[in-house]
Amino acid sequence: xxxxxxxxxxxxxxxxxxxxxxxxxxxxxxxxxxxxxxxxxxxxxxxxxxxxxxxxxxxxxxxxxxxxxxxxxxxxxxxxxxxxxxxxxxxxxxxxxxxxxxxxxxxxxxxxxxxxxxxxxxxxxxxxxxxxxxxxxxxxxxxxxxxxxxxxxxxxxxxxxxxxxxxxxxxxxxxxxxxxxxxxxxxxxxxxxxxxxxxxxxxxxxxxxxxxxxxxxxxxxxxxxxxxxxxxxxxxxxxxxxxxxxxxxxxxxxxxxxxxxxxxxxxxxxxxxxxxxxxxxxxxxxxxxxxxxxxxxxxxxxxxxxxxxxxxxxxxxxxxxxxxxxxxxxxxxxxxxxxxxxxxxxxxxxxxxxxxxxxxxxxxxxxxxxxxxxxxxxxxxxxxxxxxxxxxxxxxxxxxxxxxxxxxxxxxxxxxxxxxxxxxxxxxxxxxxxxxxxxxxxxxxxxxxxxxxxxxxxxxxxxxxxxxxxxxxxxxxxxxxxxxxxxxxxxxxxxxxxxxxxxxxxxxxxxxxxxxxxxxxxxxxxxxxxxxxxxxxxxxxxxxxxxxxxxxxxxxxxxxxxxxxxxxxxxxxxxxxxxxxxx
Numbered sequence: 001x002x003x004x005x006x007x008x009x010x011x012x013x014x015x016x017x018x019x020x021x022x023x024x025x026x027x028x029x030x031x032x033x034x035x036x037x038x039x040x041x042x043x044x045x046x047x048x049x050x051x052x053x054x055x056x057x058x059x060x061x062x063x064x065x066x067x068x069x070x071x072x073x074x075x076x077x078x079x080x081x082x083x084x085x086x087x088x089x090x091x092x093x094x095x096x097x098x099x100x101x102x103x104x105x106x107x108x109x110x111x112x113x114x115x116x117x118x119x120x121x122x123x124x125x126x127x128x129x130x131x132x133x134x135x136x137x138x139x140x141x142x143x144x145x146x147x148x149x150x151x152x153x154x155x156x157x158x159x160x161x162x163x164x165x166x167x168x169x170x171x172x173x174x175x176x177x178x179x180x181x182x183x184x185x186x187x188x189x190x191x192x193x194x195x196x197x198x199x200x201x202x203x204x205x206x207x208x209x210x211x212x213x214x215x216x217x218x219x220x221x222x223x224x225x226x227x228x229x230x231x232x233x234x235x236x237x238x239x240x241x242x243x244x245x246x247x248x249x250x251x252x253x254x255x256x257x258x259x260x261x262x263x264x265x266x267x268x269x270x271x272x273x274x275x276x277x278x279x280x281x282x283x284x285x286x287x288x289x290x291x292x293x294x295x296x297x298x299x300x301x302x303x304x305x306x307x308x309x310x311x312x313x314x315x316x317x318x319x320x321x322x323x324x325x326x327x328x329x330x331x332x333x334x335x336x337x338x339x340x341x342x343x344x345x346x347x348x349x350x351x352x353x354x355x356x357x358x359x360x361x362x363x364x365x366x367x368x369x370x371x372x373x374x375x376x377x378x379x380x381x382x383x384x385x386x387x388x389x390x391x392x393x394x395x396x397x398x399x400x401x402x403x404x405x406x407x408x409x410x411x412x413x414x415x416x417x418x419x420x421x422x423x424x425x426x427x428x429x430x431x432x433x434x435x436x437x438x439x440x441x442x443x444x445x446x447x448x449x450x451x452x453x454x455x456x457x458x459x460x461x462x463x464x465x466x467x468x469x470x471x472x473x474x475x476x477x478x479x480x481x482x483x484x485x486x487x488x489x490x491x492x493x494x495x496x497x498x499x500x501x502x503x504x505x506x507x508x509x510x511x512x513x514x515x516x517x518x519x520x521x522x523x524x525x526x527x528x529x530x531x532x533x534x535x536x537x538x539x540x541x542x543x544x545x546x547x548x549x550x551x552x553x554x555x556x557x558x559x560x561x562x563x564x565x566x567x568x569x570x571x572x573x574x575x576x577x578x579x580x581x582x583x
Contacts, residue, residue, distance in 0.1 A: 140155055214243075316347075426555060527583055
């Protein structure tokens with residue numbers, strides 16, 4: 001029996017469009033002789049729908065579209081679709097009104113419904129806000145072609161987190177029940193997992209370790225199907241995978257791309273085997289993985305929000321250089337508009353570096369000097385500022401002038417403004433509210449400064465090797481042995497250039513030190529004592545922690561950023577603004 005894996009890119013709330021994606025995939029799967037097709041979690045609505053779920057009209061529209069989809073599907077294939085369903089007993093017994101469900105469609109109707117049992121409420125997940133957990137772990141049966149009518153495959157259904165509670169794997173129990181164990185006790189032939197698992201660096205290794213452990217422990221094959229695409233701050237990498245009953249991966253889907261593939265259930269061996277698929281390209285390094293995620297995140301954010309072009313400020317620094325390269329790879333050079341806004345404090349080499357970068361990428365550039373605007377501000381504030389020294393207020397005026405110019409261009413031409421600040425700066429508040437923080441998307445706000453350098457060096461290496469196989473390469477002007485990011489951008493000391501002779505290192509620790517402290521504080525949740533014990537100077541650690549805590553009000557007003565780490569300054573970060581640190 002052939003089973004199709006539909007790794008799709010749904011749009012949140014686009015129920016009709018998502019149903020069309022599922023229907024088109026089902027028709028292709030039928031042509032491949034598949035008898036079952038599996039989609040991802042909430043594939044009909046898109047994940048995560050968040051507070052769209054409080055609108056009854058959305059739930060009713062999903063129910064109507066599900067019925068239409070069931071009637072339109074090819075008659076020879078059953079399809080598992082992710083959607084939400086009403087909890088009919090909610091008002092009587094005081095439960096949530098919705099289930100996160102998997103619905104089996106076949107022969108023009110809804111044949112069976114399964115409910116997600118384990119509802120994650122951590123990091124970016126908040127499913128207990130909306131859903132009632134399912135009460136049982138269930139399965140369905142499907143007739144095996146070519147066999148007698150009594151020859152049925154027994155298929156267990158799980159939804160995402162349902163496979164993440166193996167106490168043997170984690171060394172602890174995270175939930176009161178274990179759906180995989182219950183399905184094993186029901187002696188299912190294989191398990192499907194419909195997932196919407198957001199990307200972070202290295203996450204696929206963890207997913208596969210969990211799946212390998214489960215298949216080894218229970219000797220039951222697993223088909224894991226994940227969605228792809230960018231939805232707000234979250235990026236979904238796909239990477240659907242199939243493990244046979246001995247714990248070996250027999251199929252891996254490509255990362256960051258839609259995909260339809262077929263595997264086969266062998267009833268004699270009671271195992272899953274590969275049928276027909278091409279060898280698929282996967283990222284070879286963390287830098288390539290992150291690059292692909294960010295390019296997809298930018299591409300989908302614009303497409304799903306109704307934008308086609310972007311504008312950003314080019315400073316001649318490494319952050320704006322990386323964002324410009326990512327945007328070009330995602331959208332094409334004709335859709336990226338850059339503005340250079342030199343001040344009297346801008347160095348000649350910064351302007352030269354910015355112009356060279358724009359030339360290397362083939363993107364449009366415009367120079368708007370801001371010296372006269374700075375003088376206008378000085379004149380307007382002269383009486384009020386008399387008797388004070390030049391300081392942060394005057395420095396930030398320059399950034400806010402640039403931010404206003406960029407927003408004016410965004411408003412005038414309908415381009416989305418991309419913010420170019422990195423995670424290190426966002427963490428310690430080394431950024432200007434209503435200035436360089438302006439924008440509709442903060443592309444690298446979850447990328448530490450040291451990783452920014454690493455990504456730029458990786459990109460240059462691809463160009464040096466004339467590599468055309470990485471994500472978005474077709475939109476870049478790759479010439480053999482020629483850097484995309486100018487070498488001077490990589491080697492010069494980073495500076496905001498808001499006053500004479502300014503360098504980042506005069507205000508902050510070296511980025512190697514800062515990024516390690518931030519990783520321990522933000523992602524590992526280590527205390528002051530633990531970070532110092534790791535070898536960091538106590539005075540430096542104290543300073544960094546104070547900066548992080550003080551900058552919370554800035555981050556709360558920042559544009560959404562693309563998540564690539566365990567803990568980003570986004571929907572999963574819920575730190576109070578008015579607080580006293582206990583670290």
